Amino acid sequence: RTRAEARGRWRFFAAPMAAELERRVALQADLREALATGAVELHYQPIFDLRQNRPSGFEALMRWRHPRRGLIPPAEFVPVAEETGLILPLGEWALRRACADAATWPAGMKVSVNLSPVQFVGGEVAQMVRAALEAAGLAPERLELEITESVLLHHNEAVLASLQALRAMGVRIALDDFGTGYASLSYLRAFPFDKIKIDQSFVRDAVARPDCLAIVRSVAGLAAELGITATAEGVEGPEHMAMVHGAGCTEAQGYHLGRPAPLAELGRLTGA
Numbered sequence: 500r501t502r503a504e505a506r507g508r509w510r511f512f513a514a515p516m517a518a519e520l521e522r523r524v525a526l527q528a529d530l531r532e533a534l535a536t537g538a539v540e541l542h543y544q545p546i547f548d549l550r551q552n553r554p555s556g557f558e559a560l561m562r563w564r565h566p567r568r569g570l571i572p573p574a575e576f577v578p579v580a581e582e583t584g585l586i587l588p589l590g591e592w593a594l595r596r597a598c599a600d601a602a603t604w605p606a607g608m609k610v611s612v613n614l615s616p617v618q619f620v621g622g623e624v625a626q627m628v629r630a631a632l633e634a635a636g637l638a639p640e641r642l643e644l645e646i647t648e649s650v651l652l653h654h655n656e657a658v659l660a661s662l663q664a665l666r667a668m669g670v671r672i673a674l675d676d677f678g679t680g681y682a683s684l685s686y687l688r689a690f691p692f693d694k695i696k697i698d699q700s701f702v703r704d705a706v707a708r709p710d711c712l713a714i715v716r717s718v719a720g721l722a723a724e725l726g727i728t729a730t731a732e733g734v735e736g737p738e739h740m741a742m743v744h745g746a747g748c749t750e751a752q753g754y755h756l757g758r759p760a761p762l763a764e765l766g767r768l769t770g771a
């Protein structure tokens with residue numbers, strides 16, 4: 500094999516990787532610009548209290564309003580932002596925006612904000628949250644932070660200390676996407692979460708599959724035993740609503756109850 504051939508083979512494999520890297524570098528620059536110019540938005544999706552049959556709060560979900568591509572969902576830019584560290588200013592912006600928005604809602608209405616594992620590196624997340632609450636004048640009890648078990652993946656003492664500091668402040672902590680990871684039960688033992696959010700994949704399948712229904716029912720029962728909230732994600736139709744009710748979930752969230760929408764469209768639900 501000649502050197503030219505070898506180089507050709509190398510390029511054959513390297514070209515897609517280089518293109519991917521280029522795409523990420525460009526995306527990162529565009530996203531930084533978007534954050535600076537107000538092109539990143541928060542949309543809000545209602546979380547229903549099934550006992551009171553009314554929304555008890557809203558989850559803030561990030562979107563990027565792109566001039567050509569329209570609304571870009573977080574799955575397309577949050578992972579890149581996590582790799583580059585841009586998630587730190589982006590996440591802080593989202594938290595401050597969400598707290599300021601929630602401060603205009605009726606007092607009973609909570610706001611949930613997703614936190615990335617990257618925001619826990621360095622141990623300053625609790626101070627960042629405290630500053631955001633103070634700037635917005637929002638009571639800590641009205642803020643809920645959603646983390647996935649990847650935050651606790653390494654049973655890191657510093658991460659647990661941050662979570663405890665947040666909880667001591669009065670902020671609620673929810674375990675998001677429950678059931679999709681590897682060792683969910685051990686996380687429930689490691690930290691006293693206020694809420695378990697049952698991943699939408701279980702909720703969707705539980706309508707037709709008895710085994711998935713058994714899982715949803717068991718997680719709801721587990722939450723009840725622990726004295727915490729069980730929220731069903733992905734409630735897309737009346738059949739899901741009936742199922743999560745019957746399974747003992749205490750909260751529900753999904754397109755059937757309300758899609759994520761810009762703040763300006765929430766008036767009817769918040770009563771504001």
Ligand code: C2E
Binds near residue numbers: 544559752
């Ligand atoms: P998540 O926190 O589990 O949020 C729920 C996702 O399910 C949202 O997707 C929501 O739009 C979608 N959803 C709600 N109801 C239904 C339904 O009935 N059916 C279906 N098929 N989907 C439903 P979205 O907004 O695309 O967000 C995806 C993920 O991106 C979120 O999952 C969260 O992990 C992450 N994310 C969103 N905003 C932020 C943020 O501000 N910071 C960080 N770090 N992550 C965020």
Ligand code: MG
Binds near residue numbers: 558613645675
């Ligand atoms: Mg969430």
Ligand code: MG
Binds near residue numbers: 675676696698732
């Ligand atoms: Mg979730």
Ligand code: MG
Binds near residue numbers: 676
């Ligand atoms: Mg998710």
